[in-house]
Amino acid sequence: MTAPGLLIGAARSGSGKTTLALGLMRALARRGLRVSAVKCGPDYIDPAFHAAATGRDSLNLDSWAMPAGMIAQLAGQAGEGADLIIAEGAMGLFDGAPGGAAGIGASADIAALLGWPVLLAHDVSGQAQSAAAVIRGLATHDPRLSVAGVVANRVGSDRHRRLVAEGVAGLGLPLLGALPRNDRLKLPERHLGLVQAGETAELDARLDALADFVEAHVDVAAVARAAKAIRPEFGPAAALRPPAQRIAVARDDAFSFFYPHLARGWRAAGAELVFFSPLADEAPPEDCDLCWLPGGYPELHAGRLSQARNFLDGLREFARTRPVHGECGGYMVLGRVLIDAAGEGRHMAGLLDLETSFASRKLHLGYRTARLAADHCLGHRGDTLRGHEFHYATIIREAGDPFALARDAYTEAEVPAGLRQGHVSGSFFHVIG
The missing domain is CATH 3.40.50.300 (P-loop containing nucleotide triphosphate hydrolases)
Structure with a gap:
């Protein structure tokens, strides 16, 4: 009980x-x-x-x-x-x-x-x-x-x-x-x-x-x-499998949107999470198998992030040989340019052909079903993930192969979502399960 x-x-x-x-x-x-x-x-x-x-x-x-x-x-x-x-x-x-x-x-x-x-x-x-x-x-x-x-x-x-x-x-x-x-x-x-x-x-x-x-x-x-x-359990619980054995997870005021249930589930399945702070100019630890950049508020810290040379250089080096995935704010940081609310363009990691703007704001909100466009650390091609999208940023440029094909809760039409290039991927989609 x-x-x-x-x-x-x-x-x-x-x-x-x-x-x-x-x-x-x-x-x-x-x-x-x-x-x-x-x-x-x-x-x-x-x-x-x-x-x-x-x-x-x-x-x-x-x-x-x-x-x-x-x-x-x-x-x-x-x-x-x-x-x-x-x-x-x-x-x-x-x-x-x-x-x-x-x-x-x-x-x-x-x-x-x-x-x-x-x-x-x-x-x-x-x-x-x-x-x-x-x-x-x-x-x-x-x-x-x-x-x-x-x-x-x-x-x-x-x-x-x-x-x-x-x-x-x-x-x-x-x-x-x-x-x-x-x-x-x-x-x-x-x-x-x-x-x-x-x-x-x-x-x-x-x-x-x-x-x-x-x-x-x-x-x-x-x-x-x-x-x-609470009442008894309702049969087996399907959980999102860990995307790697040892996972570097960005965590600070710019990257804080990481679900506790994912952390618990991945640890319970045997994975290890290693946290690092891009705002403290820390690079993803070299002994990790994958780097995960959660969402958060990178637009509020775009100036500091653009000057965090150790973080950006370390992220680029990591991405040469191992997977890097970004959700929402993390996705924007993987792009070339992030335009802040004052209209100033800040150079980011440049690992994806992506430019986003917070000067031009539009609310994007709702549940999403995402079907992986190719084999990925989150699953095989065609596997379906459930999650949501919630951001105000607008896309100025987004070119390349999609990370997934996504639809909202009110339509069956799928549209390309996010990008993938080499070991790097990301989108505005936040996975829940």
Whole structure:
């Protein structure tokens, strides 16, 4: 039996899920509980905050990209040595995309698959009794789900709280908290979400302030009691095999978007991960078999990266004899030029015939299925990978053989994605499973 869990969901993004989740995680950890965290969907940034709040790695669960067995296995891993699992949902509770592996990628899928009750975080600004109508819809929309209670967010006054509480009581649901409006507790944001945990000033103090806020306005003990243990596993869990035995992985503020579940899975299969920092002008270690450049924010550090001679020369030397693969930000660094937000072109590794621009921005977002165009360290030609794309960069030039043929969740049409040249490959596609 693993630790009991519950999932924090909402009607939409911006309802206060992250505030409530981080406050609960830190508050419960301060009470001496071993709290484990989970993030629904393809998000790199929130899990780093979860880890800071709990002291444990936070794993991603995604019903679009992961089969049910893998979800159950990762949830079981999250519960090992823990007293409680808190899962933070993504977007609205039922939002997703068609054609998923175990669902549509919605947070509701995760709660239903694992038997976790849902704690609704509902933004009541601009509402009073009408909040109950929306909550009723969320609570009854999917019969697979059990709603444990409601935490109202952005409550304007005691009178406002009473009106909301009366409506929720009429639904037979407990109002487990009412968070007043407090913009001072907002975490800083940038174009892909929150500013990364490692870059957030006085992070521990901010997390303690969130915990104090939640402790003052939420029945934290009742929330913990509402959690339930996950259901048994759903058969075998298919995991992405390690792309090499000894893998050099770039990790710093420019290259931080690397899924913990991939790291765990590769290590469990016998691979070794060796981390290095391009921003510290470190080259990929010579004793590695493959170099992996994750996504992140290279555009914010393009000037430093263009001057990191040891890193760039070492990467070029590594690529002469061994595979190098870049995802999103890592892909841009493998190209010839990266144009930063100020419009200044910065020379990168030049290993792929690629020029990208952050001065000209356009959002690219969504789940992707990628079919390998040739044999690759990630699989054989024709093998299919599931993942997502999320970036604002635009492509100025992209010439050469494609890394994969990709399609989104809404069409069957495949288009070339990324590039491969010699031992080097990359694309804006982030693999999940």
